[in-house]
Amino acid sequence: MTSVAHAKPAGGAHDAHHAPMSFWRKYIFSTDHKIIGIQFLFVSLFFLLVGGLLAMQIRWQLGFPGKPMPGGGILPESMVSGGVILPEYYIQLVTMHGTFMVFFAIMPLLVGVYANFLIPLKIGTHDMAFPRINMWSFWLALLAGLIMLAGFFVPDGAARCGWTMYAPCSARPDLSGATYSQQLWSISIVVLGLSSVMGSVNYITTIINHRAPGMTWFRMPLSVWALFITAILAVLALPVLQGAAIMLLFDQTIGTHFFDPGAGGQPLLWQHLFWFFGHPEVYILILPAMGMVSDIIANGSRKPIFGYHSMVFAIIGIAFLGWIVWGHHMFMSGMNPTLGSTFMVSTLLIAVPSAVKVFNWMGTMWRGNLRFHVPMLNAIGFVSMFTIGGLSGIFMAATPVDIPIHDTQFIVAHLHYVLFGGSLFALFAAIPYWYPKMFGRMMSERIGKLHFFLTFIFYNMTFFPMHIIGMGGQMRRIYDPTIYDFLKPQQPINEFISYSAFALFAVQILFAFNFLWSLKFGKKAPQNPWEDNGMEWSLPNPAPHGNWDKTPNVYRGPYEFSAPEAGDKDYLPQYVKLPTDRDPIPAPLSAGGH
Amino acid sequence: MKGRIFSVVGGMFLLTVCSKGDGTVQAAPPAAQPAVPTADVSAAGGTITGKVKFTGTAPRNPAIDMSEEAACKAKYKTTPTEENVVAGPANALANVFVYVKAGVPAGQTFTAPTTPVVLDQDGCRYHPHVLGIMVGQPLEILNTDPVLHNIKAIAKANRPFNVSQPTAGMKTTRTFAAPEVMINLECNVHGWMHAYAGVRPDPFFSVSKEDGSFTITGLPPGTYTIEAWHEKFGTQTATVTIAGTETKPANFTFAAH
Amino acid sequence: MQTTTMTDAMRPPVPAEPGAGVYSNKLGMWVFLASDVMFFTALIGSYIVLRFGMATSWARPGAVLNVPLTGLNTFLLICSSVSMVKAYAAIADGKKYFLRKVPGKTLQDGGLKFWMLITIICGAGFVGVQVFEYIKLVGHGFTPTGYREGSVLAEHALADPVKYGAGVAGMYGSTFFTMTGFHGFHVTCGVISMLYLYFTKVLPEKYSPQDYRGIEVIGLYWHFVDLVWIILFTIVYLI
């Protein structure tokens, strides 16, 4: 057994052959996938903050209904009167919190940032297949976000019918009480859909055609697999939402009747279209998180991922089942109950691939040599919290049990366990993990650990009790639960949740500080700080424009941790050529195309 | 329409000002006679005065079951009723909006008073039930009840609005930009709550009192078409000619069907 | 994944996978078309659900819409698809020219420039006819909200509610204008792209039999748009 020489790989540190670019071309209207990823990162972190601030106001109102909100005075009288949140502002808050978090924070954070940043780096190519379309995808996403944000500044305030925009509420200004912002919502979604489709076309094409020699399908890291399947979901789901949003926009503006029951329109049609998009969207929001967590857990455990193939098939299975479960959002909608039975079965089946993933992550940790760096801690947090979110989903999937908990805080708890406990913990793992690759510096481990433990505690204190008040029957999106006799006894829990939520928000300041401070003062990152196997670690930090000078070769799968050939090291990167390795045979057709 | 949207997007920053202006609270004291605004018209003009009556039997106003709103119910000794037809003694008809429909010379403009017209929500009913207001004059909507009311203005010529007031003491001030007779105001939380606002460009309007009387003052000489509007009985018109500082009568009789 | 460890034997070399076997632009267009299929599926699916969920039936074919004119328009679009194929075939054979005399034949032989121009003209013609049709329809009183009050169509509908689907005119207008409008938008985008290619690539003779990717990619899009129209024409005009 020869010991592996971890020689400096054939990375291209020099930009010499690239013409020097102006600041604008390099950092603003950049076509470099890494810069675009970083642009997405800053923009979506901003929208994450917006969504968080909205959530804090929701929590104030639910914890202390009718009491003047501290600092509420800075908001206009049409939203907050005498410090008291008005009911019409409250429904704007819940609507925009959901909209921003789903469409402008989590989705771009996972897909916009990490699909852009990781795909070319991890498959060993120089850039996306269509760099200019990629740039447009970012600018359209930003435009969509700004249009959505503009909703707060038009007369009557932001859109108000819930992030699902159920018609006819959303279609008729006299019923929602808002005109312009409802239209802005529709326009923003159409623009965002365009951005998403552009991005996804890019991701799919790049992954299919631009993999480096030797990067076979089953040598791709699970993060790339997940992003690939996610892109397929996005490319097929977003246009459906776009179509629906266009119909809604026409209902709102030129007086068409798609969702107007008075003229034969069908309110349930909106729900079917929305959830036909919406359920794949749920997986768009979790699959990339699963993929990245898989990479990080394998790294932290110093072990190959347990059951790589079944992990891939689980991703595909989840994505496939994701198309035939949309009706489970509509069990109580008046849809034919027989359809409900069908959707129940398909929904319950989704638990199977999800369970496989959880057990495989555990299998990966089993007999590993666990390193608890911040990404690993957050990844373990992801597994344990996603498990709760997944299991609580079974309650809703079983239709009779769904009856009392549908549209209650139980659902709110469930979706936050998946989206916060799942997606956001995965991001808290992914951001520090690839931070050195983006900025050349490490985020502080000490602050990171403190942030993880505090977030984990307050997060559970915030969202777990929501299950209980949901079981007690507290409906979603109600402004003041205390007017109901059956909800009054639960008010102390609501208060407790609010305090926890404020603490949770406060803890995120640690993360923001860590993120921003490390940009300038973080420890300089070594080339492969996590001793990982991915192709991206063959490059210097931050990775240069164009990535590699020469397309790299790939010699093995992505998870060869603790492989016997690795000798005294416990990792064996994909780019390292052992004496026993032969170079891959070049593809018969030039894969690049141009 | 689309153009409007885009101009809205473009001017989003300017619009923060607009959205503030929509709901500014004004600390002005309520006017003594909210339904009859004082306009800066010389008292020297002519006056139209009269009585509104109806024939037949007035339909019974349905009783309101306020048992869900204990705070409102407590304000009444007897079961409150709706105010669809408020009749006074001798078949006098209250809550009739009487205004000069035509005859005011075109181009003549009148300054709206800054004193607001107050619409009070008290005991889960609107006070007053019918009001007149000038274009540009502030309408102060006040919630005296410790329960949620929303005020939905169903308007065509004006921009409709729908605002809510969850706690007692909340005030919202709105103005109307165009004349409109009548704007319906309703509360969707309490389905029985209806009020009507007549928005006029001039100060020549009045709402009949419990005894059916109304007075329009300050009219310059001319021939006027006067219209009386009642929520259940429809409208009636009369023509009155004013020659100087005289007082002319105009009586209306509605038929209760 | 193999769990056995490698011994001293040399690993067999792994061939680089050739991807989809097509160049990226074409693959990207295929993926985009898949997404566009979903967009039209949403519109057409909604149309079917709404139309057949109605209490009364739609206006009879031809009652409101001018079927012969649109039939002609459909023919125009199909012609443009044929000319697109001819353009593709021309450049594959290296015919970059506009028209060229062929010995022994009366008709001149068309090259890429000729057939692309025909395609653009047919496409633009389609859009033009559609705009004309819209103007006519709106003039008759057929709008996205239904039959305009006081219009010719409103009177007809009053006289013969069954033939004109009086009760469901609102939905008829909504779906008709949305679906044909978005199709028209797609055609317009195609025409603009082709014009752009025509002036930047076709006229300067930048395409060669070795590389004519732009023509192939826009051709794919164009045939897709044509196909969508045939479906729309059938379900909107003929049924």
Add this chain to the structure above:
Amino acid sequence: MRWWLPDAGSTFARPIDTLFLAILIITGIALVVVEVGLVTFVIKYRARPGRKAFYTHGSTRAEVIWTAIPAVTMVALGLISNHYWVIMKDKKSIPPNAYHLGVHAKQFEWQVTYPGADEKLGTSDDFTVRNQLHVIVDQPTAVELTAEDVIHSFFVPEWRVKQDAVPGMHITAWFQATKTGEYEIGCAELCGMGHYKMRARVFVHTPDEYKAWVAQQAAGGSE
């Protein structure tokens, strides 16, 4: 403070609560397995000098086991759930002797129409009461749900009844109250700024009490 579902008030509560408990136990076991496993691994396999991870790419047998167990559990759960789902929601399951009431939801109130003395809806002695639902104990009741403007959702927690009221649709939901007393209806679908105020009171009467109430309403003549 309540830590469980609201007190049972209808015949649906028992199967739903039992199923809820069953799922809680199943998921509880899964949760304990995962969380205890994670904690154990975190402690037991933490990195120490000189240790090296066990190099394996997986075990087909283990994966088949943990695919099969959830699959079987879920299918079983699906079959049991469907049995009750059909009873609760299928149109054919509405008992023929059900007492029909009309519930019309609008922003922001519930208008309940009672069939009057002839016990038939759609006749002249029907009367409508705002925000009050009066039903008879142990009597299957069917509410015919309609909506005026936007989507609302009829929700009585104690009865485990929830059904959206959709404008343009006519949906019937049935239940059988088992306990007299006063409950509340909430709206479970965001319907506008007054969503939270869409509260109505529910009175479950004995048959005699109900008759007396109907008679009183008829005498009050507030229709």
